[in-house]
Amino acid sequence: MKLVVFGLTISSSWGNGHATLWRGLCRALAIRGHTVVFFERDADYYAENRDMAAPPGCALVLYSDWNAIRTRAGRVLADADAAIVTSYCPDALAAAELVFGSGRSLAVFYDLDTPITLARLASGEDVPYIGPRGLVDYDLVLSFTGGTALETLRRAGARRVVPLYGHVDPAQHRPTGAAPQYQADLSYLGTFAADRQAALQALLLEPAAQRPQQRFLIGGAQYPADFPWGPNVFFVRHLPPEEHPAFFSSSRLTLNVTRAPMAKMGWCPSGRLFEAAACGAAIVSDTWEGLDSFFTPGEEILVARGTGDVLAALDRDDGELRRIAAAARARALAEHTSERRTGELIAALETARRPLSAAPEMSSRSVPSPLGG
Numbered sequence: 001m002k003l004v005v006f007g008l009t010i011s012s013s014w015g016n017g018h019a020t021l022w023r024g025l026c027r028a029l030a031i032r033g034h035t036v037v038f039f040e041r042d043a044d045y046y047a048e049n050r051d052m053a054a055p056p057g058c059a060l061v062l063y064s065d066w067n068a069i070r071t072r073a074g075r076v077l078a079d080a081d082a083a084i085v086t087s088y089c090p091d092a093l094a095a096a097e098l099v100f101g102s103g104r105s106l107a108v109f110y111d112l113d114t115p116i117t118l119a120r121l122a123s124g125e126d127v128p129y130i131g132p133r134g135l136v137d138y139d140l141v142l143s144f145t146g147g148t149a150l151e152t153l154r155r156a157g158a159r160r161v162v163p164l165y166g167h168v169d170p171a172q173h174r175p176t177g178a179a180p181q182y183q184a185d186l187s188y189l190g191t192f193a194a195d196r197q198a199a200l201q202a203l204l205l206e207p208a209a210q211r212p213q214q215r216f217l218i219g220g221a222q223y224p225a226d227f228p229w230g231p232n233v234f235f236v237r238h239l240p241p242e243e244h245p246a247f248f249s250s251s252r253l254t255l256n257v258t259r260a261p262m263a264k265m266g267w268c269p270s271g272r273l274f275e276a277a278a279c280g281a282a283i284v285s286d287t288w289e290g291l292d293s294f295f296t297p298g299e300e301i302l303v304a305r306g307t308g309d310v311l312a313a314l315d316r317d318d319g320e321l322r323r324i325a326a327a328a329r330a331r332a333l334a335e336h337t338s339e340r341r342t343g344e345l346i347a348a349l350e351t352a353r354r355p356l357s358a359a360p361e362m363s364s365r366s367v368p369s370p371l372g373g
Contacts, residue, residue, distance in 0.1 A: 001081040001349065002035045004073075004105065006095035008088040008112075010038050011060060013241050014049035015191050015221045017166075018086065018112055020241050021271050023055050024169035024338030025345065030057035032342065037061060037076050039069065041090045051240040066091045073098055082106040082349050084142075085129070087113045092129035100137050106352055109138045110164065111153070114145035115261035115268065118152050133157070140352040142345070147267035147290055162348040163267070165294075167341040168274035170333055172241060175249050175280035181236070182250035184217035185314060186284075188257065189239065189247055189272060192223045195260035199286050201228075204255055206307040208233045211314065219247055248279035252321060253302075253313055256285035263288040269336075277301075277332035282321040284313045294336065300328040 005022070013019040026036045036058035040046075054060065061076075063069035077083055077098065083105040085096050099107045109130075111117050120127050134157035135141050141153055146163035153161045188204055190196070208216040208230045216230070221238035229235065239247055248254055254276050262268035266289030276283050277295070284302040285291065295301040302313045302324065 001346070002079060003029065003037070004076055004080045004083045005036060005038045005058075005086065006073075006084070006089050006091065006099075007038060007040060007086040008090070009040050009043070009046050010055050010058065011040060011052055011062070012046035012050045014046060014051075014238055016088075017191075017271050018088070019052070020169075020172075020275075021112070021166060021338075023052065023057075023241075024167055024172070025342055026055060026057035027169060027171070028057070028338045028342035029345075031339075032346070034346075035059075037080075039063065039073060039095070041066075043090070049238065051242075066094050070094070070098065074102070077102045077105050080105040082108055084108040084110050087111045087117060087129050089129055093131050096131060096137070106140065106349060107138045108140045108142060108349070108352070109135055109158075110142040110144075112144045114143045114149045114153070115259070115265040118149060118156075118265070119261045121156060135159075140348060142348065145262065145265055145268045147265065149265050149267065160352055162344075162351075164341060164345055164348070165336070166269050166271040166274055167336050167338045168271065168278040168332055169338045170278050173245055173248075173275045173278040175329075176245045178250040179246040180250075182217065182219075182247045183215065184234070184251040185211070185214040186253045186255055186310070187217040187219070187247065187251040188255040189219045189244065189276075190257060191220045191238075192227070193259050196257050198260070199257045199263075202307050203257060203284070203286060203304050203310050205230060205233065207310045207314065210307070210311065214314065217251065244275055245279045248276045248281040252282065252318065253284050254281045255304075255310075256283055258286050258288055266290045267293075269294045274332050274336045277325075277328040277336070280325050280329050282325040283328060284310060295328055295331055300324060300331050 008018045010019050010022040029036055038058045039061045042062040042064050083099040085092050136157035141158035141161045142164040143149055150161045212232055216233045219236045219239050256273045284304050287303045297303045304310045
């Protein structure tokens with residue numbers, strides 16, 4: 001297949017979770033013999049923090065203005081099998097109009113921010129990457145979130161909805177030796193988000209206050225000047241993906257914290273969750289519906305509902321944490337790789353080519369299995 005993507009970014013992982021996911025998918029698609037052309041607006045903040053100017057597995061087209069690229073995009077679409085417009089693509093509406101008018105390409109919307117999208121729709125807010133007709137004109141809608149979100153997307157006009165969850169590229173994320181600058185008893189890697197702050201306070205900052213002899217580490221971008229750092233809470237600024245394995249491999253435990261709208265909706269595993277597992281990290285995570293479909297609590301992941309659960313996790317011996325980490329890595333490599341998700345993507349595209357009445361419905365509560373491609 002030839003796939004054309006109009007996305008937020010693949011060239012810069014700064015302040016977003018889209019880039020590493022697309023890199024893994026494009027690499028896996030290329031291995032299967034598929035072709036990807038990725039259109040990305042050349043935003044200043046990504047240009048200043050570009051960590052992959054030539055992503056393997058795709059032809060990257062950077063552009064400064066949609067009108068300047070529109071004709072070229074139309075030519076690329078002329079022989080494309082599918083065109084994917086993503087959430088937070090800055091030219092999503094114009095790209096969608098071009099895709100709908102192409103007449104040949106399967107029109108796909110991939111919402112990598114489903115709970116945020118649905119919360120804004122429910123409150124009557126403008127969603128800049130969804131037009132006034134909603135999702136009705138797309139042949140297929142892919143959702144980063146499963147569960148009840150899929151039915152809500154159907155009510156928003158989507159004709160076919162399939163979950164396409166986060167994933168990890170094992171070629172990029174694997175165990176390494178510990179790096180002194182990232183060593184900690186508990187680490188957390190993630191961009192600052194106000195709707196994660198309450199959970200981060202309970203699951204990292206409060207444990208740090210109660211364990212002054214232990215070291216805590218946060219890595220990420222966009223942390224405000226008034227963030228409540230403690231004397232034993234250390235910080236490293238945004239890390240490019242090539243540094244993630246060393247980060248995850250250097251602490252006894254790493255924390256996964258989900259944005260509040262995503263945790264409320266459930267079925268929302270982040271790419272960072274699978275990255276940490278593939279790097280052999282022992283993970284303690286906030287809890288949400290569906291988590292146990294991706295990792296088994298108590299065996300492959302530790303679940304924290306409050307400060308006490310994190311303290312109890314920190315009190316586990318190293319051997320026990322290593323066993324949990326090894327089990328999580330095995331699960332991630334078996335079920336949550338970019339190659340696995342690529343199979344699911346190709347299966348969804350092939351199904352979307354059939355008449356709607358002939359297409360089997362995929363369970364909204366299950367992780368779909370790869371089917372060819």
